[in-house]
Amino acid sequence: xxxxxxxxxxLAIESSCDETAAAVVRNGREVLSNIISSQIALxxxxxxxxxxxxxxxxxERINQVMEExxxxxxxxxxxxxAIAVTYGPGLVxxxxxxxxxxxxxxxxxxxxxxxxxxxxxxxxxxxxxxKELSPPFLCLVVSGGHTHLVQVEDYGVYRIIGxxxxxxxxEAFDKVARAIGLGYPGGPKIEKISREGNADAIVFPxxxxxxxxxxxxxxxxxxxxxxxxxGCKMKNIPVIQADVAASFQKAVTDVLVEHAMMAVDEFQxxxxxxxxxxxxxxxxRAGIERACRQKGIAFYxxxxxxxxxNAAMIGTAAYYxxxxxxxxxxxxxxxxxxxxxxx
Ligand code: KG4
Ligand code: ZN
Numbered sequence: 001x002x003x004x005x006x007x008x009x010x011l012a013i014e015s016s017c018d019e020t021a022a023a024v025v026r027n028g029r030e031v032l033s034n035i036i037s038s039q040i041a042l043x044x045x046x047x048x049x050x051x052x053x054x055x056x057x058x059x060e061r062i063n064q065v066m067e068e069x070x071x072x073x074x075x076x077x078x079x080x081x082a083i084a085v086t087y088g089p090g091l092v093x094x095x096x097x098x099x100x101x102x103x104x105x106x107x108x109x110x111x112x113x114x115x116x117x118x119x120x121x122x123x124x125x126x127x128x129x130x131k132e133l134s135p136p137f138l139c140l141v142v143s144g145g146h147t148h149l150v151q152v153e154d155y156g157v158y159r160i161i162g163x164x165x166x167x168x169x170x171e172a173f174d175k176v177a178r179a180i181g182l183g184y185p186g187g188p189k190i191e192k193i194s195r196e197g198n199a200d201a202i203v204f205p206x207x208x209x210x211x212x213x214x215x216x217x218x219x220x221x222x223x224x225x226x227x228x229x230x231g232c233k234m235k236n237i238p239v240i241q242a243d244v245a246a247s248f249q250k251a252v253t254d255v256l257v258e259h260a261m262m263a264v265d266e267f268q269x270x271x272x273x274x275x276x277x278x279x280x281x282x283x284x285r286a287g288i289e290r291a292c293r294q295k296g297i298a299f300y301x302x303x304x305x306x307x308x309x310n311a312a313m314i315g316t317a318a319y320y321x322x323x324x325x326x327x328x329x330x331x332x333x334x335x336x337x338x339x340x341x342x343x
Contacts, residue, residue, distance in 0.1 A: 003027070004323055011080045011105075012315030013066065015098030016090025016118050017144065018049045019308070020061040024073035024080075025315030029127050033072035034305070034312040037061045040185060048174065048184050055093035062101050069311070077109045084318030087115035087328075088338030089145065095334035103330060114318045115328045119146055119340050120158070122275040124320070125302040125313035133300055138268040140260050140288070143276030144170035144187075147216050147256075148340065149263050152273075155320035158341045161263055162214025169252055170278045172218040176225050176248050180241050190245045191281050197242030202228060204251035206258075214259055221251050249283055257287040264295060273300035280304035 007026055014021040018039040024032040039057045043049045070077060085102035088095060099115070106113040123139050135155060141148040147169045149162035167175070170187055177186025182193065204224045209215035225248050232239045264272055272292050278284060285301055292299035306313060 008081045008319060008322060009075065009079060010082050010084050010114075010315045010318050010322065011066070011069065011077070012084040012116070012311040012318055013062070013098045013102050014086045014118075014121070014309060014311040014314045015058045015062065015094050016086045016088070017094060017309055018043055018054050019310070020058045020065050021309060021311035022062075022066040022069035023311035023315050024069050024075060025312055025319065028316050028319030029131055031128055031312045031315075032075065033069045034310055035065050035068045035072065036310055037065050044184050047178060049091070051091045051093055054091055055097055058094055058097035062097055066101070066105070077105065077111075080109070080111055082112040082114050082318065082322055083109075084114040084116050084314055084321075086118045086121060086314050087332055088118065088335035090118055090334075090336060092334050092336040095336065099332060099334050103332060107330065112322070112327045113330075113332060114321050114326060115332045116314045116317045116321065117338055117340055119143075119148065120156070121313040121317045123150065123152060123158070123273070124317040125275055125306040125310070126273045126300045127316050128306055128312060129303060130300045133271070133273070136268060137271035137273055137300070138260070138263055139273040139275055140256060140279070141276045142169040142256065142274065142278035142284070144168060144174065146276065147218070149214050149259060150340070151267055156324055160340060161267060162212060162216065162259060164216040164218060165209055166217050166219035167222060169216070169218060169256065170276070172222050172252060173278065175222050176245075179226055179229060180239065180244050182241065182245070187278060187281065190249055191283065193242045194246035194249045194283070197240070197244070197246030199246040199250040201240070201243035202247040204228075204247055206251055206255045214263055216255065216259065218252065221248065249281070253281065253284045253287050256284060257291050260288055261291050261295065264292075264297060269295075269297060271298045271300065275302065275307065277308045280307040
């Protein structure tokens with residue numbers, strides 16, 4: 001495994017969506033602090049993330065969150081080897097707050113600056129609790145903005161095998177939750193109410209993408225849920241929220257598991273990991289774990305707190321970038337549609 005002779009301690013900042021987060025990470029895998037200030041209460045009032053409000057909340061919270069991260073790690077800014085920050089993809093205004101903060105702090109403290117890709121961070125979250133995990137491995141990244149099947153060829157080297165053609169998996173959870181009246185944030189609410197529902201009550205479609213069997217499409221299942229609800233209303237049949245939620249969750253997680261295992265057969269037969277907010281879903285975790293067990297391959301997943309947005313995962317990704325010699329200049333900018341593997 002790649003490593004450094006001396007300890008490398010990184011202060012990482014994450015502000016790409018609706019969590020203001022900072023963490024201190026030693027040698028990539030040891031999380032000394034992980035502070036997350038969630039904006040859920042604020043955005044719940046509007047039924048989803050309001051980008052401008054997210055930026056405003058980040059600017060209000062970021063200094064305190066960073067101070068807390070240093071205090072909890074019992075370290076000072078001067079003891080940091082580098083300052084890392086998510087610079088894309090994400091909401092541009094939200095990203096800019098983190099990027100400006102990281103640049104200011106790095107400049108003032110004369111520390112190297114490292115910009116991190118948010119999805120790379122999600123993937124690297126797997127290294128935190130699985131000290132033995134090293135590339136190559138396959139990873140299913142399922143978040144609010146992305147659904148990617150990725151071959152992690154080496155630290156910082158990624159090949160995308162499949163991606164969503166329309167909605168991300170988390171986005172589908174959020175839209176369906178809104179449609180059946182559960183509100184924001186959709187994923188956890190669908191998971192919770194599904195425990196009381198029958199996952200076989202309604203058969204929702206599992207879309208296949210003809211050109212690439214590893215690609216995903218979730219807009220069809222979302223539309224099918226909306227049509228089902230409208231149909232019930234027209235026929236005066238009550239909509240059983242728990243059944244709709246459980247059946248929708250099954251349709252989405254079944255497709256994710258099927259594609260994941262197809263990729264295992266073709267690309268990487270020994271190690272499979274999951275990452276991103278939707279990876280905290282217990283039905284998905286259990287489904288992939290069972291499938292991996294049946295194939296006799298190792299399964300990795302971060303604890304739920306490292307699946308949803310956090311800065312520890314950014315500190316982990318930054319460590320490997322640091323070892324590879326990557327440093328950013330004072331011209332580092334937010335890149336809202338940054339592609340994985342692009343610099
Ligand atoms: O990774 P993340 O925190 O932020 C992005 O990078 O997008 O993912 C957020 C997404 C949201 O769409 C949220 O509804 C979904 O992850 N999510 C879940 C669960 N927890 C969060 N989806 C399904 N089940 C969950 N338990
Ligand atoms: Zn994320």
